[in-house]
Amino acid sequence: MKVGVTLPHFRDDADTAIEAARRAEALGLDGVFCFDHLWPMGQPGRPAISSGPLLGALAASTSTIAIGTLVARIGLVPDDVLVEVLLGIDALSDGRCIAGIGTGDRLSKEENDAYGLPFEPADVRRARLGEVAMTLHDAGLPVWLGGAGPASVDLARSCGVAVNAWQAGPERVADVVAQGVEVTWGGPAGDSAGDLAVRLGALADAGATWAVCGWPDSLDVVAEAAAVVR
Secondary structure (H helix, E strand, C coil), rough: EEEECCCCCCCCCCCCHHHHHHHHHHHCCCEEEEEECCCCCCCCCCCCCCHHHHHHHHHHHHHCEEEEEEEEECCCCCHHHHHHHHHHHHHHHHCCEEEEEEECCCCCCHHHHHHHCCCCCHHHHHHHHHHHHHHHHHCCCCCCEECHHHHHHHHHHHHCEEEEEECCCCCHHHHHHHHHCCCCECCCCCCCHHHHHHHHHHHHEEEEEEEEEEECCCCCHHHHHHHHHH
């Protein structure tokens, strides 16, 4: 199982996230990922570096580590623009981009409303997500659909792509894997390398192919735990 982290980009400067990605690469972690929010969830007064430009900077600032979105949301930009952004990042990074994409949910609706962006019904967003997923998959990018609910699992199976089961337990991961769908995981890193190693081990045993840890207090803790489960 590969192990990555999300980056600290809910701030005004990109330097912290870029340096974190370089450090993660130096420690041998497998990937770094950016959220796609206009502000931290529920905190509209705080800043957020846009994931597309930041990933472009990461493509130029790293050389081996995978870089990706977790997840880029349907509806923030036109679908064709989203596809071209992710294809562009993949080209800039020599094929290192992972396209995590999703529909958003009621918690992210506030962001759309604040910027005058339509928030379409879930079935419409899901149909658009499927079209974007197929386009990116056909172009050769690894694609992860956000969420491990039945609708996301069915869509992932029909598109031949993975799901990202954010904060799901090992039992749910194993259940989705048993349905023939690749599962990646994301969630909090934990307080110690030992605790995280236990969590990662359970996820690996359940069949997860990736674990993406929320930005930790220490990248060394994640690297130490990752070494145990590889």
